Amino acid sequence: MNTRVVGATLFVKLMSVYREKTTMFFTLAFPIILILVFGTIFMGKDNVNFQLYVQDLDQSKTSATSVETLGESGKFRIIRVDPAADVTQYIRDNKVDLVLVIPKGFEVAFMQRTVLRDYKASVNITYIYDPSSSTVSTKMEILNGVLAGINLEMSRMPPFLRSAEQSILNKKYKFIEFFIPGIIAMAVMTLSLFGTVNLNTELRQKGIIRKLSTTPITRTEWILSDILYQFIIAVVSTTAMLLVSYAVFDVNLHLNAWLPAFILLNDFAFVGIGMILTRFVKEAQSAAAAANAISFPMMFLSGSFFPIELMPGFLQTLAKTLPLYYVNEGLRAAMIFDDNLAALRASAVIGTFAAVVFILGIIATKWEEG
């Protein structure tokens, strides 16, 4: 292995792409477009608050204040339903899943309780709901919690059991922050895989590989230069993606040495797969098709775009056999959760895979022809 040979080969490949500006532009633009599109789609989804439909039959000052208080809890956006409306019909007509009904006599009962200290006075708040809605039970639970809080408040007794919330995450993350590491993993995979397959089939068809086979360059030198070349492209592409993400979506991610480490491992693995493909699929077009056949399932099944927890169990098991899954996991562990241990575990898996594939790639690469 001669580093000057690797360096010279790297230079030739970099100059070739640098001088082909349009290709380079589209290579860099594609993942950025993905981030912009998905980021925009999911931008609103981060501050989820439920819409709460309320029908106030009491129409009193107290009932109005209570409804306002519900709204101020921050968990609901209150929408008022006309007291004259038939709620069941209203639910059907407006595709609403739940309407909270404040009964007539609410204020009277409230006064009896607070002013006259009549502890028997109570009032029924009715939930009229559509059980076929998937979110309605969550909504009712939250409502129950809020109502329990109000009851407690009114009893004026300090609570004995208090709850303190502590998320396992150091901070809440936005969807776009979940999405970006997945797109980086996906982009580096496609760049490495297609870059390698396209470059090598093109050079083979042009006969350049044949000429190189009559020089002392070794397969290891050639593939290493491929890996470095794709790594540089991947770093440029990732930098561009991050700049756009920070500028447009104001994301907050942990950027540390794990990021280049996972890019490099991802790159090793998929350049290796690319070399193996190039060896066995002779035609440039079928090689590109084979690369597609590998990268597409990888993209959609390994959790690049959405958490694999959303998929059925057998697909989750399948996902865990895909190398890209470990890049996704590792990058998310590092960039979102700042979890070094999880990142280390993921890097061990993808690292082992990359080493095996890289060696197979060297073995598969054949300079001589039949």
Add this chain to the structure above:
Amino acid sequence: MTRANDYAIEVENLTKRYGGVLAVDDISFTVKIGEVFALLGPNGAGKTTAVEIIDTIRTPTSGKVSILGMDVSKKKYDIVRRIGVLPQGFSSFDRITVRETLQYYARLYRGRNTDIDRLIELVNLKDKSKEQYRNLSGGLRQRLGIALALVHDPEVVFLDEPTTGLDPRARHEVWEVLQGLKEEGKTVLLTTHYMEEAELLADTVAIISRGKIIAMGSPGELIETNANYQILTLRSADEKVFEIVRKLGFEPVLYNSDKIKIRVEHTEGVQQILSAIKEGGASYLGLDVRKPNLEEVFLKLTGEALHDGHIGEEGSA
């Protein structure tokens, strides 16, 4: 020195089979150090297959090939440092300049001090050295390819159809470069289907047809032993000329609609034909008598033309 070291290339019983096709059929030859050796044959004869096995690009079905005393199947890595190859249909990195390409290939041979400028001058690419490969014409590309084959000052040079696809001017420019190599005393193995190229450049020519070497020797020897006659060409549209020549017992061939070619065993035959035409009251516009070339040798040996169409059109340039 052992006997083996007098030879740059030794090929023994080389055979290459592709499925049912015998691309190279049991060929043997040797190339001495300093010799320019040409494999001459039509398309599909097996030249590229043979030369690519010899210069380590392909592997043989059977047979033995040594370069500078080293077996190509065992010492590829040592051999490639001492040979330079211009593959058939040579191509290079589109967006890399002439100079950069030369520097790159020089680097592949690890740290020798290559005089790039001298190479650029040798193949006459001085004013194109900053041009990217994709902007070069066919002739310039071939010249760059030749320079790349020489970048590490190799002992043996392989050139597979160095002038195919070039226009006549570009071809002559490449020939000039190759004659320079010959004068430098490089060992060259050349393949071509242009008899003129073989005749001009080669010390030894091996004629190859359907995978077999059917004749081998210096161009002069090959012509002497296989085509010991003269060729008389008459330019005339007069149909009578054709008839008169035929009645004399010759076998005239009409081509290009107004040329008649006659193979004549002895010089007296020429006299005989010309007098008979005069006596018969026919006329011709021009005549040419020449010795046969390798084209005719090939026709004689195989019954086929080296090129499509009639023989002799590329004739004496």
